[in-house]
Amino acid sequence: MNERAPKKIVIDAGHGGNDPGTSGNGIVEKEYNLLISDYIYDRLKDLGLDVSMTRTTDETLTPSQRVNKAKSFYGSGNDVLLISNHINAGGGEGAEVIYALRNNSTLSRMIASELEKAGQTVRKYYQRRLPSNPAQDYYFILRDTANNESIIVEYGFADNASDAEDLKNNWRKYAEAVVSAVAQYLGVSYVPSIDAKVHVVKSGDTLWNLAKKYNTSVNELKELNNLTSNSLSIGQVLYLPTGETNVTEGEDITYTVKSGDTLYKIAANYNTTVDNLKKLNNLTSNNLSIGQVLYISKSPQQDDSTNQYIVKSGDNLYAISKLYGVSVNELKQANGLTSNLLSIGQVLKIPTGKESNLETYTVKSGDTLYSIARMYDTTVSNLVDINNLSTSVLSIGQRLLVPKN
Numbered sequence: 279m280n281e282r283a284p285k286k287i288v289i290d291a292g293h294g295g296n297d298p299g300t301s302g303n304g305i306v307e308k309e310y311n312l313l314i315s316d317y318i319y320d321r322l323k324d325l326g327l328d329v330s331m332t333r334t335t336d337e338t339l340t341p342s343q344r345v346n347k348a349k350s351f352y353g354s355g356n357d358v359l360l361i362s363n364h365i366n367a368g369g370g371e372g373a374e375v376i377y378a379l380r381n382n383s384t385l386s387r388m389i390a391s392e393l394e395k396a397g398q399t400v401r402k403y404y405q406r407r408l409p410s411n412p413a414q415d416y417y418f419i420l421r422d423t424a425n426n427e428s429i430i431v432e433y434g435f436a437d438n439a440s441d442a443e444d445l446k447n448n449w450r451k452y453a454e455a456v457v458s459a460v461a462q463y464l465g466v467s468y469v470p471s472i473d474a475k476v477h478v479v480k481s482g483d484t485l486w487n488l489a490k491k492y493n494t495s496v497n498e499l500k501e502l503n504n505l506t507s508n509s510l511s512i513g514q515v516l517y518l519p520t521g522e523t524n525v526t527e528g529e530d531i532t533y534t535v536k537s538g539d540t541l542y543k544i545a546a547n548y549n550t551t552v553d554n555l556k557k558l559n560n561l562t563s564n565n566l567s568i569g570q571v572l573y574i575s576k577s578p579q580q581d582d583s584t585n586q587y588i589v590k591s592g593d594n595l596y597a598i599s600k601l602y603g604v605s606v607n608e609l610k611q612a613n614g615l616t617s618n619l620l621s622i623g624q625v626l627k628i629p630t631g632k633e634s635n636l637e638t639y640t641v642k643s644g645d646t647l648y649s650i651a652r653m654y655d656t657t658v659s660n661l662v663d664i665n666n667l668s669t670s671v672l673s674i675g676q677r678l679l680v681p682k683n
Contacts, residue, residue: 286352287322287329287460288426290362290419291315295338300367303442307365308336309669310449314363314433316648316658316670317453325457325466328352334648336671345422358426359385361456362419366432371441372399373452374432378420379405379413381427385463389431392455396517397448397504398434431456446668450659451517469536479514492518535570542635542656542681544572552635554603593620596666600679601636602628636664641676654680 291311293299299307315331322329330351332344339347352358366374373393375386386403394400406416415421420428433452434441445452454470461468477488485496485508492499496508502517510516533544541552541564552564558573566572595618599606606618612627620626639650647670651658661667664679672678 285328285464286358287327288332288348288351288358288360289315289319289322289329290332290344290348290360292362292364292419292430294333294336297338300365300436302367302437303439304668305365305436305442305445306669307367307436309671310365310433310445311363312336312670313658313662313667314449314453316662317450318361318363318457320657320659321454321457322460325461325469327460327464327466335646341418341422344419348419348423348426354423354425356425356427359460360419360423360426360428361460362428362430364430364432365445366435367437368435369437370401370435371438372401373434374401374430375403376406376417376420376430376432377403378423378428379407379415380424381429385427385459386429388459388463389429389456392459393452394504396451396455397502398444398452398455477516477518479510479512479516481512483510484508485510488516494518533572535566535568535572539566539568540564541566542660594618594666595620597679598626598628600664601638603635604629635682636679637682639678639680641672641674641678643674645672645674646670647672650678650680656681 291308291314293308293311295308297308299311301307312333316334319329319331332347333339348360373390375389377383377386383403390400390403408414408416408421417430419430433449434445436442436445458468458470477492485499485505489496489499499505499516499518500508535544541555541561544555555561555572556564595606595609595615599609608629609615609626610618612629639654641650647658647661647667651661658670661678661680662670
């Protein structure tokens with residue numbers, strides 16, 4: 279552990295409740311702030327760090343309440359790192375990182391660098407002074423949290439249509455960039471998230487053989503990772519096109535277990551189920567060991583027998599595919615569908631031989647993604663991915679897919 283770096287972390291999801299923050303182009307700041315904060319919280323926990331959050335629900339916090347909440351976890355020492363997550367406005371483009379006057383630029387510079395590697399434009403990292411008193415920080419979350427090392431990350435501009443669309447598609451990738459920077463800064467071992475779809479460069483890797491391995495192109499890899507040359511360095515983290523697997527068609531699909539892996543994460547990444555993985559690998563429990571080699575698939579098999587599912591209000595092909603452990607394309611092919619549109623009462627054929635590790639949960643009064651994630655021993659980011667959510671706000675009666683208990 280780096281001795282100069284904070285060892286305890288507070289994640290602040292800016293705004294909330296009666297204070298929505300900025301909005302535009304389908305982005306409501308308070309909602310994305312919470313999604314990003316939940317993701318970073320879960321990932322830093324995965325890395326074994328001591329981390330807390332100022333808010334885990336859509337609640338209203340005054341500036342003084344927010345500051346007091348932040349200080350309540352670990353106090354006002356310089357061994358605490360506070361990250362306040364926000365979405366910007368004002369017609370600009372790209373990310374900004376603001377750090378407190380009492381701190382140096384090291385962490386902000388590292389976050390900016392990782393965001394650029396993740397493909398986001400970075401406007402600047404900087405400090406801002408209060409006009410009425412230049413000795414103080416402009417933003418209260420920096421000014422009033424002395425002696426913590428406090429920073430604000432603005433991930434993009436909601437009122438810029440291009441930026442907003444980019445945030446909707448890539449907010450997880452940008453949140454993962456912050457996780458990577460924090461891990462480097464603190465000197466802790468960084469294990470990339472399975473959900474981030476990444477490859478850690480090893481000796482002998484080239485963009486050409488990686489493009490072939492992941493069924494993509496060299497140009498797509500370069501564009502996705504903001505690369506200007508074909509040079510790679512050992513240990514470099516490359517982002518991969520989502521939905522791709524790390525196998526060559528026709529080969530047995532295997533996966534080597536890494537630190538932090540679970541059967542659930544591996545199943546979700548490879549569009550299969552925990553039960554299928556256990557059967558294929560003759561597992562009698564969910565326990566895994568680092569370095570263990572799992573078969574994901576030995577040989578694809580076609581099963582023409584089907585079950586039926588009657589479409590209900592709120593259903594979509596994505597949710598139904600997750601519930602039954604099949605892909606959207608399999609559902610469309612089995613039912614002769616040419617679009618993703620469904621109608622209430624429509625009967626769908628479900629290919630059998632598939633068994634999902636998911637069930638449905640109906641949202642009740644007082645529920646939040648955070649409380650439901652804890653109830654089902656999963657993470658908020660997993661619930662967001664499983665249900666293809668773009669907001670953390672829930673409505674009573676809403677049906678969510680959750681891991682089977």
